Amino acid sequence: MESPIFTSSSAVYNLFVCVKSASFDLEYSGSDVKEKQTERIKGEEVILDLNSDRHIINAMHKMTHQKVLSHEKQGFIKMTPENIEKVRQAIDESNSGTLQHKEQYLKILVRWYEGDFSQSVEEHNLLWEWDNNSTGKAYELATPEQEEAYILEQAKSEKQ
Numbered sequence: 001m002e003s004p005i006f007t008s009s010s011a012v013y014n015l016f017v018c019v020k021s022a023s024f025d026l027e028y029s030g031s032d033v034k035e036k037q038t039e040r041i042k043g044e045e046v047i048l049d050l051n052s053d054r055h056i057i058n059a060m061h062k063m064t065h066q067k068v069l070s071h072e073k074q075g076f077i078k079m080t081p082e083n084i085e086k087v088r089q090a091i092d093e094s095n096s097g098t099l100q101h102k103e104q105y106l107k108i109l110v111r112w113y114e115g116d117f118s119q120s121v122e123e124h125n126l127l128w129e130w131d132n133n134s135t136g137k138a139y140e141l142a143t144p145e146q147e148e149a150y151i152l153e154q155a156k157s158e159k160q
Contacts, residue, residue, distance in 0.1 A: 051098040053130070056105055059087050061127040063112075066147050066154075067120035068138035076154045084113050101130065117141070 062075040063083060077083055088109050091102060099105070108123050124138040142150065 051094050053100050056087065056091060056099065057101075057127050057130050059083075060105065060108065061124065061131055063087075064120050064124035064127065064138070066150050067117045067142055068124045069140040069142055069146065070124070070136045070138040072136035074136065076157075078151070078154075079112065079117075081113060084109055088113075 058075070059077055062077040063079045065073045065076050066079055088106070091099060091105050091109075094102070104126075108119075111117075111119065111123075118141070121138045121141055128137060
C-alpha cells in the first residue's frame with residue numbers, strides 16, 4: 001500500500017504554503033494536562049517558498065529541534081504528520097530542478113512520516129550545515145522525557 005506521503009496531487013498551490021501555529025491555553029485539568037498541552041503546540045508560523053532550498057531547510061531544521069539535544073536551538077516547528085506533509089507538498093509542487101537536495105529531503109520526510117526519528121541527530125546536523133550555521137550542532141537524541149520538556153518549554157514561549 002502506498003504511503004500518503006507519496007500521493008501525488010494535481011492541485012495547484014500558491015507560491016507560499018503556510019503552517020499556522022495553534023493557540024495555547026490551559027483549559028484542561030487532571031492527568032491529561034501535559035498531553036493536551038503538547039498536542040496543541042505547533043511552533044512558529046512558517047512560510048515555505050515552493051522553489052527555495054533555504055525555506056525547506058529552515059522548516060525541516062526547526063522540526064528536528066524537539067528530537068535532538070544541542071547547546072543552542074533557534075526556532076521550533078512541532079514534528080507532526082500534518083507539518084511533515086505540508087513540507088512534502090511544498091517539495092512535490094516545486095519546479096523540477098530548483099531544489100538542490102530534493103531527494104534527500106524526501107528520504108528524511110518519509111522516515112519522519114513513518115515515525116522513524118533514529119537518525120534525527122545526523123539529519124539535524126546535515127540540515128544545520130546546509131543552512132550554514134556555526135552554533136547549535138546536535139550531539140544526542142532527546143529522550144521522550146526531554147522531548148516533552150522541550151515542547152512544554154516552547155508552550156511557554158507561545159503563550160507570551
